[in-house]
Amino acid sequence: MGKLTDMQIKAWIKAKQHFEGQGDGDGLWLRYRENDKVPVWRFRYKFAGKSRVMQIGSYAEVSLSEARRTAEKLRARVALGYDVAAEKQERKAEALAKIEAENASIRVIDLANEYYERMILGRVKHPDIVRRRIDKDIGPHLGKLKVEDVKPRHVDDMLQAIVKRGAPTIANDVLRYTRRMFDYAIKRHQIEFNPASAFDVNDAGGKEESRDRVLSREELTQLFAAMKLAKGFSIENDLTIRLLLLLCVRKMELCAAPWKEFDLEEAVWHLPKERTKTGLDIDIPLPPLAISWLKQLKELAPHSSWILPARKMQHRMVPHIHEGTVGTALGKVKPHMPMVSPFTVHDLRRTARTHLAELGVDPVVAERCLNHRIKGVEGIYNRYDYFNERKDALNKWAFLLDALDKGEAYNVTPITKGQKKRA
Structure with missing residues (x-):
């Protein structure tokens, strides 16, 4: 039989005329079995006295002329002593191993x-x-x-x-x-x-220097005004900033707080040691102003277990807002305070501590308002919690913040120790 032609092959396909092998010469064969959708090219040769067969590809993938060129290259390689079928199997095994290794790799x-x-x-x-x-x-x-x-x-x-x-x-x-x-x-x-x-x-970012930024009374008044003007600055963000300022707590102590820690009737926040930086639990007195803000948060998310539940598509593993949420929100406020020097959420605790001092609050009481450890021998032996003193201090601070919010307190006179004694 002579050389194969495309017309002949297409006629076999159209007539569905199946066969085991039709030779083109020089080791190139075409197979068209019952279960073959299209004919398949095969290269037959002998290696070490044994008959070998290597599949080249289907007629749909490899044309007649391409199959002949491939067969010619394979014959030349066999003549040089290579078992081309075995080489193909090795390449296939290597490729599969590479794919398996790729799939098994940990990203x-x-x-x-x-x-x-x-x-x-x-x-x-x-x-x-x-x-x-x-x-x-x-x-x-x-x-x-x-x-x-x-x-x-x-x-x-x-x-x-x-x-x-x-x-x-x-x-x-x-x-x-x-x-x-x-x-x-x-x-x-x-x-x-x-x-x-x-x-x-x-x-990376270099050595981190201690910050000393404190917002003045006038700047706090501008902050409260700006929070009301900023677009996209939610009520939740507004109340969060206010509570951070008033209660002197760390950002995530508030953002990750569950409602079960709060007793609004007794006006106390029971902050456990597991959630504090110092490892000290503390009962935080809640001024009436803080109670009113917390009740607003409760109304905004009445069915949540968290005072600041996760919003929109935040990560499902974290049920409360992320640590960066408040800082991002604060960025929307700063354009409305063009004359105010830059500040961050972390500066709010320092601001609160400074204004407590200006209000004449005893340094030990002010430090305990921030849940700082009392230093030295006094810290070792003095286990008094200063709850009532802290309650008075936070009530004074709440009064000042409320006045600043209303733009009425730039010149509120700080309470000095001498005034406190006379009172």
Whole structure:
């Protein structure tokens, strides 16, 4: 039989005329079995005295002319002593092994989520802080990389991108969490080298200096006015800022607070030691102004277990608002305070402490309002909680804040110790 032609092959296909083999010569054959949708090209040859067959491809994928060129190359290789069918099987096995290895590889985002679930949740006071850094920084920069493919340059690129957006403190946090995450991967035998190990704060956001920013009375009045003007600044954000100022608590002590800690009838917030930075539990007296603000939050989310429940599409693992929510919201207020120097949420506690001093509050009482440990020998032996004194102090602070909100208190005279004694 002579050489095959395209017309002949197409006629067999149209007539569904099946066969085991039609030869084209020089080892090229066409097979068209009952279960073949289209004919299949095969190359037959002998190697070490044994008949061998290698499939080239279907007629739909490989034309007659292409099949002839492929067969010619294979014949030349066989003549050089190569078993082309065995080589194809080896290439196929290598490709499958590569695919399996690729599928089995752990991506950084998978490592980050595992690290978060196993080492952060239930172990740290504010897991949402780590969650946010994974979602906002580690995931977008490194998440798609295989864990073993991450190099120091990838870590450096991530840190520099964070610094360039004006967030050096966050860069330091991200470096810390990234280093710990890869240390965890080493313990899990996923990698042998931590690509973040060589970096320190000088490679990220630099050494963090203590802040000294305090909002004056006039600036607080402007803040209250600006919060009412800012677009997209919700009632929840407004009340959160006010409560942080009045109660002198840390941001996440309030943002992660469940309603079960509050007794509004007795006007007390029972803040447990598990949720405080100092590891000290404290009963925080709630001035009437704070009670009214808390009741507003309750009305806004009557069925939530949290005073500030998670909003919209925030991460399902964190039921309350993220640690960055308040800071982001505050950014909407600052354009309405063009003459006020920059400040952050972290400056509110320092502001409260400073104004308590201006109001003549005893330093020990003021420090306990912030749930700071009393230093020295007195801190060791003095276990008095100063609840009533703190209640009086916060009521004075609430009176001042309310007056500032109404624009009436730029010149409220601070209560000095001498005035307090005469009273």
